[in-house]
Amino acid sequence: DARVTQTPRHKVTEMGQEVTMRCQPILGHNTVFWYRQTMMQGLELLAYFRNRAPLDDSGMPKDRFSAEMPDATLATLKIQPSEPRDSAVYFCASGVGISIDTQYFGPGTRLTVL
Amino acid sequence: KNQVEQSPQSLIILEGKNCTLQCNYTVSPFSNLRWYKQDTGRGPVSLTIMTFSENTKSNGRYTATLDADTKQSSLHITASQLSDSASYICVVSEASGGSYIPTFGRGTSLIVHP
Numbered sequence: 001d002a003r004v005t006q007t008p009r010h011k012v013t014e015m016g017q018e019v020t021m022r023c024q025p026i027l028g029h030n031t032v033f034w035y036r037q038t039m040m041q042g043l044e045l046l047a048y049f050r051n052r053a054p055l056d057d058s059g060m061p062k063d064r065f066s067a068e069m070p071d072a073t074l075a076t077l078k079i080q081p082s083e084p085r086d087s088a089v090y091f092c093a094s095g096v097g098i099s100i101d102t103q104y105f106g107p108g109t110r111l112t113v114l
Numbered sequence: 115k116n117q118v119e120q121s122p123q124s125l126i127i128l129e130g131k132n133c134t135l136q137c138n139y140t141v142s143p144f145s146n147l148r149w150y151k152q153d154t155g156r157g158p159v160s161l162t163i164m165t166f167s168e169n170t171k172s173n174g175r176y177t178a179t180l181d182a183d184t185k186q187s188s189l190h191i192t193a194s195q196l197s198d199s200a201s202y203i204c205v206v207s208e209a210s211g212g213s214y215i216p217t218f219g220r221g222t223s224l225i226v227h228p
Contacts, residue, residue: 004157033214043158043203043218056213091157098214099207100146100165105157 002026004094004106012112018080021109023092024073031098032075034060034067035091037108043091049075050098082113116141118206120219128227131194135222137187137204145209149178149189152201152221161189161202191224199226 005024013019025032034046047057052069060067064083069075079086089110093103118139127133137147146165150158162171162178164187171178175192191198204219 042220043205045214045216048214093157099209099212100163102160102163105159108157 002104004092004104006090006092006106006109008109009107010110010112012114013082014114015083016081017113018078019082019086019111019113021077021090021092021111023075023077023094023106025075025092025094026104027073029094029096029104030072031095031101031103032069033093033095033103034075034077035093035105036088037091038088046077046090048098055098079111082111084113087111087113116206116208116217118204118217118219120202120204120222122222123220124223124225126225126227127194129194129196133191133194133224135189135191135202135204135224137189137206137219139185139187139204139206139217141185141206141208141217143209144182144185145207145215147178147180147187148205148207149176149187150203150205151176152203154200158203194226196226196228199224 007022031050033048037043046059047067066078089108091108093105095101095103121136148163149161152158164180177190180187201221203221208215
């Protein structure tokens with residue numbers, strides 16, 4: 001059955017390194033969301049796209065984070081340079097709408113920045 | 115500031131028993147309220163989405179209620195099963211011209227013992 005896939009599932013890196021996380025939304029879904037989850041903050045919305053266009057990225061630290069959708073089957077979240085406080089689980093979700101439609105989450109990328 | 119408070123923080127029940135989780139919010143203007151189930155190490159899975167006009171919505175053994183006047187929601191789990199052990203997250207979205215502006219609760223951790 002259709003699922004959102006994310007790669008890598010786990011990433012350990014050193015402070016200052018670039019990190020790229022990838023997401024493949026469910027085929028036919030035109031909305032993609034990026035979330036971050038930590039024990040301290042819980043879930044946070046970082047950014048979301050509709051039809052590959054960024055609609056809101058106000059939840060992201062602009063100086064180091066960037067999100068793109070090169071095509072309809074790939075969304076990327078990049079951190080450069082990474083910092084220890086970026087350690088979290090990053091989730092991608094996809095859906096067919098924005099405000100009241102069901103979002104389907106991927107399994108997440110667990111990022112550890114040393 | 116918009117807030118979502120969930121209670122209790124954690125709950126332990128015996129298999130077969132019923133339980134109710136609470137979600138109080140201050141989000142305004144209100145658009146919708148979602149309940150998610152998150153198993154350990156996995157992404158959240160949508161249980162219900164309710165808009166202003168909906169009082170009750172069921173999904174199998176899960177029943178969510180919404181009182182928009184008192185800004186309270188509950189998630190009732192009937193005849194609990196071991197697989198119900200998870201974190202349950204309440205997310206309330208603000209109405210804003212089609213934009214997605216969610217506020218997340220910190221979740222209730224449910225453990226079902228045999």
